[in-house]
Amino acid sequence: MSDKIRKKWVLHFPSNQVDKPIAYHLVKDYNLVINILQASAMDEKDSFLILEVVGRRKDIDHAHAFLVTQEIDVVDMEKGINLNINKCIHCGLCVGLCPTKALTINRDTWEVSFDKSDCIVCDLCLKYCPVKAIEMEFLK
Amino acid sequence: MILTYRQLIEYVHEHGVQVAAKNVDKVALGVFEPLENVALSFIMKGLDVKPINAKLQNVPLYIQSNDQFVLSSQVLSLDDSLNTHYPGEFNYGGAFLIEDLINQAELDLRVTGYPNDIYDRTEVRRTIQMDDLTHTDLTVDIHRSKAPKAYINSSENFKYSENGVIKNNLLAINFRSSGILQLIYELREHIKEIFFAGAEGHWMLTEDGSLKISGNFRKMDTLYISALSLKGFGIYLAAGLGAIIDVAHHASRIEHLVNNEERAFRIIDIATQKEVATTPLRSLKNAEFHLDQQVMKTGSLTSIYLSERIEERLLKKE
Numbered sequence A: 001m002s003d004k005i006r007k008k009w010v011l012h013f014p015s016n017q018v019d020k021p022i023a024y025h026l027v028k029d030y031n032l033v034i035n036i037l038q039a040s041a042m043d044e045k046d047s048f049l050i051l052e053v054v055g056r057r058k059d060i061d062h063a064h065a066f067l068v069t070q071e072i073d074v075v076d077m078e079k080g081i082n083l084n085i086n087k088c089i090h091c092g093l094c095v096g097l098c099p100t101k102a103l104t105i106n107r108d109t110w111e112v113s114f115d116k117s118d119c120i121v122c123d124l125c126l127k128y129c130p131v132k133a134i135e136m137e138f139l140k
Numbered sequence B: 001m002i003l004t005y006r007q008l009i010e011y012v013h014e015h016g017v018q019v020a021a022k023n024v025d026k027v028a029l030g031v032f033e034p035l036e037n038v039a040l041s042f043i044m045k046g047l048d049v050k051p052i053n054a055k056l057q058n059v060p061l062y063i064q065s066n067d068q069f070v071l072s073s074q075v076l077s078l079d080d081s082l083n084t085h086y087p088g089e090f091n092y093g094g095a096f097l098i099e100d101l102i103n104q105a106e107l108d109l110r111v112t113g114y115p116n117d118i119y120d121r122t123e124v125r126r127t128i129q130m131d132d133l134t135h136t137d138l139t140v141d142i143h144r145s146k147a148p149k150a151y152i153n154s155s156e157n158f159k160y161s162e163n164g165v166i167k168n169n170l171l172a173i174n175f176r177s178s179g180i181l182q183l184i185y186e187l188r189e190h191i192k193e194i195f196f197a198g199a200e201g202h203w204m205l206t207e208d209g210s211l212k213i214s215g216n217f218r219k220m221d222t223l224y225i226s227a228l229s230l231k232g233f234g235i236y237l238a239a240g241l242g243a244i245i246d247v248a249h250h251a252s253r254i255e256h257l258v259n260n261e262e263r264a265f266r267i268i269d270i271a272t273q274k275e276v277a278t279t280p281l282r283s284l285k286n287a288e289f290h291l292d293q294q295v296m297k298t299g300s301l302t303s304i305y306l307s308e309r310i311e312e313r314l315l316k317k318e
Helices: A022-028 A057-069 A093-097 A124-128 B005-015 B017-023 B094-102 B180-186 B251-262 B304-317
Strands: A004-013 A033-040 A047-056 A073-083 A103-105 A112-114 A134-139 B002-004 B026-035 B038-043 B051-056 B068-072 B107-113 B123-128 B134-142 B149-152 B159-161 B164-166 B172-175 B191-196 B199-205 B211-216 B225-230 B234-246 B264-269 B274-280 B288-291 B294-300
Touching: A004 A057, A022 A033, A022 A047, A022 A057, A047 A057, A057 A073, A073 A112, A093 A103, A093 A124, A093 B164, A093 B172, A093 B294, A124 A134, B002 B005, B002 B304, B005 B017, B005 B026, B005 B251, B005 B304, B017 B251, B026 B180, B026 B251, B026 B304, B038 B094, B051 B068, B068 B094, B094 B107, B094 B225, B094 B234, B134 B180, B134 B234, B164 B172, B180 B234, B180 B251, B191 B211, B191 B304, B234 B251, B234 B304, B274 B288
Parallel strands: B002 B026, B149 B264, B172 B294
Antiparallel strands: A004 A047, A004 A073, A033 A047, A073 A134, A103 A112, B026 B234, B038 B068, B038 B134, B051 B107, B107 B123, B134 B211, B149 B172, B159 B164, B191 B199, B191 B234, B199 B211, B225 B234, B264 B274, B288 B294
């Protein structure tokens, strides 16, 4: 299990590939565990799929090569967390959840703040923020 | 002189209760936290139907009369599959609808009717907005509360509560009250003015001892209203409440206000449902909480930041 790695990809599909069972092939032919994070086929010119894949490095590399042969543009992504200060109500629930000191509350002003450099992207704040002020962002 | 709650604490610390009683006339209290017992009532004219069932954005409404409805903040939208498995997501319901209304969103109203000799329609469906409603009143009932609870969790798994998610293995302690709402209730006989989510609040003491506060929903401000989705537990409306309390020449009231920091919270281990200790509020306001040898991070659902903005607003108005 320890030799498995995790990647996040954004797949941009050409219009002639939108109807292909790409996710099926990734699972069946390359033994990858996939988690679809976002998908859109609304725009014919830019249909995309954001997914997280877990598998052996060799399988992930082969799957990547397969996608390229299918004319699918694969972009490696790194996930990040962002605090949307316009939505935040500064309750501090996230502060108790954060395993590092990325999310803190100033005990004088009682304002919540986020320091990206301390964030390990555990996603706990993202899952449990009651006002959805914590957002996931994908960085190239 | 009128002071905010924080200023009063500092003033008493510096000058003592007796001097404060002489010089401080009023205290502005503010609170922003999830509220129980919140409902929005409104009138929707021109439906021409005898309603037997009503839904707004698939959220059930309580039918009060032919054209008058009540929306509870905690009611969930119907048929949301994300709520059927533990822990449910609870992404939409009454509180979110209240937030959408105040944001002027377009909403889907469906009313099923019983056809009769006056109204023969069986169903009405239309898109409505806040402007289509009249007599919009948001009401909250504040009851006498027992000692508030702070939750810890000794189990291996996360637990879900009205205080939000509680981390496992005693890693965190969560609370949801700054005691200010209780103060407003306890000093209800001395309220001079009420602020409710940006509007002027009206209050009355009911026969059973609760404090009923209502305000014109149309005049409320989105800044002071937020729908909360507590995974694995439910939906709440957090709203800003404020009160001006008359304390002039009453040392006992000032003492009562200042002692809020010592308010006892019951610490409940949610895994065993047993009370393991009590602790004063001030200890929960620290970043870390110590219980026996365990160090826990503190988390809350009350926004002291927004609570203080409400107090400042009340102060400016005076």
